[in-house]
Amino acid sequence: MILRLLILLLGLKADLIFAAHGYLAYGDLRGHIEPCGCDPSTDLGGIKRLGGMIVRERAVHPSLLLFDLGNNLPLASESNLKIPFLLSAQAVLAPDAILFNDLEMQRFDQLNLWLRQSATMVPPYILSNLRDKPDFKKLVRPFVSGKGWVAFGYVYNDSIRDVVMPWGPELLRQWRDNLLKHASDFRVLLFSGSDVDLRQAIESKLFEVIISSNTAKPDRVLGSEERYQESRLLRSNLPPVYMVPLGGQGFLRGGNLQLEEVKPLSELFGTKTTVVQERRSDNWLKDPKLVTWLDPATSSQNSLMDQVYESYTKAAQVSFHETGKKRLQQLKETSFAGAQVCVGCHPEASKVYLNSKHAKAMATLQLKSKSEDPECVACHSLGASEPGGFVSLDKSPQFANVQCENCHGPRLAHSRDPRPGSGPDKPSANVCISCHNGQHSPKFEFKSYWQRISHK
Numbered sequence: 001m002i003l004r005l006l007i008l009l010l011g012l013k014a015d016l017i018f019a020a021h022g023y024l025a026y027g028d029l030r031g032h033i034e035p036c037g038c039d040p041s042t043d044l045g046g047i048k049r050l051g052g053m054i055v056r057e058r059a060v061h062p063s064l065l066l067f068d069l070g071n072n073l074p075l076a077s078e079s080n081l082k083i084p085f086l087l088s089a090q091a092v093l094a095p096d097a098i099l100f101n102d103l104e105m106q107r108f109d110q111l112n113l114w115l116r117q118s119a120t121m122v123p124p125y126i127l128s129n130l131r132d133k134p135d136f137k138k139l140v141r142p143f144v145s146g147k148g149w150v151a152f153g154y155v156y157n158d159s160i161r162d163v164v165m166p167w168g169p170e171l172l173r174q175w176r177d178n179l180l181k182h183a184s185d186f187r188v189l190l191f192s193g194s195d196v197d198l199r200q201a202i203e204s205k206l207f208e209v210i211i212s213s214n215t216a217k218p219d220r221v222l223g224s225e226e227r228y229q230e231s232r233l234l235r236s237n238l239p240p241v242y243m244v245p246l247g248g249q250g251f252l253r254g255g256n257l258q259l260e261e262v263k264p265l266s267e268l269f270g271t272k273t274t275v276v277q278e279r280r281s282d283n284w285l286k287d288p289k290l291v292t293w294l295d296p297a298t299s300s301q302n303s304l305m306d307q308v309y310e311s312y313t314k315a316a317q318v319s320f321h322e323t324g325k326k327r328l329q330q331l332k333e334t335s336f337a338g339a340q341v342c343v344g345c346h347p348e349a350s351k352v353y354l355n356s357k358h359a360k361a362m363a364t365l366q367l368k369s370k371s372e373d374p375e376c377v378a379c380h381s382l383g384a385s386e387p388g389g390f391v392s393l394d395k396s397p398q399f400a401n402v403q404c405e406n407c408h409g410p411r412l413a414h415s416r417d418p419r420p421g422s423g424p425d426k427p428s429a430n431v432c433i434s435c436h437n438g439q440h441s442p443k444f445e446f447k448s449y450w451q452r453i454s455h456k
Contacts, residue, residue, distance in 0.1 A: 021149060021186045022061055022257030024292075025244050026050065027069025028214040030103065031082050032222060032247040033089075033312055036376075037368065038440040042224045045249035047089040049294040051305030054093055054251075056262045064257060065149060066093065069190055069213040069244045070101030073111070081319055083110050085312040091121045092304045097144040097151040099190040100127040100136075101213055105160055112139065126153035126190065128175060129165040136163065143178055149186040150179070154201065155213075156193040167197045172204060179206060191241075198236060209254060210236075212243040222247040223438030227293050242290065250293040258288035264297040317372045324391045331396060334388030335410035338398040342411070345418060349404075349455040356453050358402035362393070379435035382406055407431055 034046040057064060072086050090098070104111060104125070112135075115121065124144045130136055143152045152175065156164050165171050179187065189201060192213035201210055212235050226232045226245050233252075235241045242252055253261065292298070339359075343350040353359055361380040365371040371393060374384075382399040383389015388410075390399040405411055407427035429446035436444040 021065060022063070022253075022255040022260070023065040023067055023188070023209075024054065024057060024251045024253060024257065025067040025069060025211045026248055026251040027067075027071055027099065027101070027244045028216070028246050029072040029086065029248040030218070030222075030246075031072075031074030031078060031086070033082055033085065033309070035249075036439050039442055042222075042439050042442055043296060044224060044227060045245075045247050045294045047086075047248070048302065048305050048309050049298050049300075050248050050251070051089065051092055051302040051308075052300035053262070053292065053294060053298050055302050056300055057257075060262050061257060061260065065146075065188075066095040067151065067188065067190060067211060068093070068095040068098040069192070069211065070099040070155075071103045071192070071213055072248075073103045073107045075103070075218055076106040079319075080110055081315060082312065083107060084114050085308055085315070087111065087114050087118075088308045088311075089305060090123065091118070092302070092308060096124060096146060096149075097153070097188075097190065098123055098125050099153045099155065099192060099213065100125040100130075100140045101155050101192050102157065102160060105136075105155075105163060108136070115139070126151060127155060127164065128152040128178075129154050129156065129167075129171050131163060131165055133163060142174075145182060145185070149188065150182040151188040151190060152178075152207070153190045154193055154197070156197060167193070167200050172206075175206060195235070198241065202236060202239065202241070210241045211252065211254075212241055214243045214246045216246050220246070221437040221439055222249075223442055224249070225438070226250075227291075230291055233291065245291065245293075248294070250291050252291060253289055258290060261289045261292060313373075316374060320372045320374050320377070321392070323374070324395065327387075327389075327391045328395055330387045331391060334383075335412050336383050336388055336399060336405050337410075337412040337415040338382070339401075339403040339405075340398060341415045342404045345415075346404075352453060352455040353404060358406075358453065361402045362400040379440065383410070402435075 029045075029047075032045060034048070035043050037043055054066065068090065072090065074080075074082055074086075115123070123139075125140045126142070126144050127136070127140045128142050130140055130142070143150055145151070154167075156166055187207045187209075189207040189210045190213075191198060191201060191210050193201075198210070198212070201207070215235070227249065233243045233245065235243055244252055339350070339353065357364075362371060365373070365376050365380050370376040371380075377390065378384045380402065381390035382401070382403040382405055390396050393400055432446060432449070433444065435441070436449070
């Protein structure tokens with residue numbers, strides 16, 4: 001009887017509450033600070049656009065709620081370099097609630113260290129199904145609330161079962177107790193879990209809105225598929241539950257903000273911006289607006305976020321040169337020859353190479369001031385991630401650009417002793433897609449692309 005009364009009370013005036021609130025939701029940056037820029041169709045997201053657009057939305061809608069679904073830090077197998085800058089960006093965005101998701105748990109030590117050192121932010125991390133974990137409880141709250149709203153958070157998968165409680169009667173009792181004081185508030189659940197758990201969350205009828213973390217696998221290469229088929233973001237039809245776009249490429253709109261999107265600066269000032277035409281699936285609801293995609297048209301200034309980005313750029317350059325010092329010694333024992341050595345015996349193949357974009361790959365980075373960005377250099381040079389490969393433009397100019405050995409393997413030994421049978425390996429599609437992936441080259445197809453550089 002009490003349970004039925006509580007559910008009835010929680011459902012009372014739900015439509016009015018929902019209409020009175022507007023929210024934006026983002027998350028799952030997964031270490032993504034800026035778009036690659038290699039292809040216009042994937043030129044989406046980045047902390048500068050995210051910050052600039054949210055500042056403008058807040059200027060027009062001061063009472064909007066901002067929800068962060070977490071999973072913003074790099075994978076545990078990746079470098080720590082971006083962590084302080086992603087956390088600084090989060091501090092600038094100042095979301096009302098942040099889901100303490102899987103990657104936050106994996107990076108707890110680095111996250112906790114940054115918070116102690118900065119001493120300027122008490123982030124509203126929430127995790128409503130946390131077990132009795134003293135270290136986590138110092139940082140994570142069971143729920144976050146404000147004037148007329150309350151947000152809960154649920155995260156569960158098998159790898160973190162010792163940290164969090166699964167969906168069940170004990171958890172629901174705790175939640176109902178906490179919700180008693182918020183029966184008339186706008187109730188939101190930030191969710192990261194299985195489809196079975198999601199259905200149970202929906203059937204509990206405790207929340208007006210459930211917003212899901214992105215379900216893409218951790219190793220999925222960031223592409224633009226979701227923008228061109230927004231139905232990928234729909235996790236549940238009845239009622240609708242949406243995922244935030246992967247990689248911070250856009251944010252979800254909810255409540256009254258679905259009808260009031262801030263116009264791009266390019267539209268306001270009549271400037272021309274190259275933006276790939278948005279395509280939607282035939283059955284997608286076009287109105288109201290459910291996603292704001294952060295493409296070049298949404299670019300705008302945010303001095304604090306610009307400072308974060310500039311600090312990261314400088315740190316990346318420092319890291320590039322520090323790593324270069326260690327790699328410089330390896331040049332003495334390199335197994336690479338360099339394309340200039342191949343020319344002597346393979347003149348016809350070299351002509352094809354020299355007329356290709358591969359031969360100008362580093363110049364492309366120089367034009368964008370990215371020739372000292374480790375992530376970019378890896379695909380625009382020879383052996384940048386291997387011993388004896390590219391170090392820097394001044395220390396190893398002979399290994400700049402994508403070269404013969406990127407496809408055929410190290411060939412210094414062959415150049416010194418070109419006996420029959422010791423020639424280059426035949427390249428395969430697997431070699432190409434390490435760089436020609438969904439982010440850098442979304443239209444890549446081995447057979448057609450190979451014709452552009454075909455040679456014997």
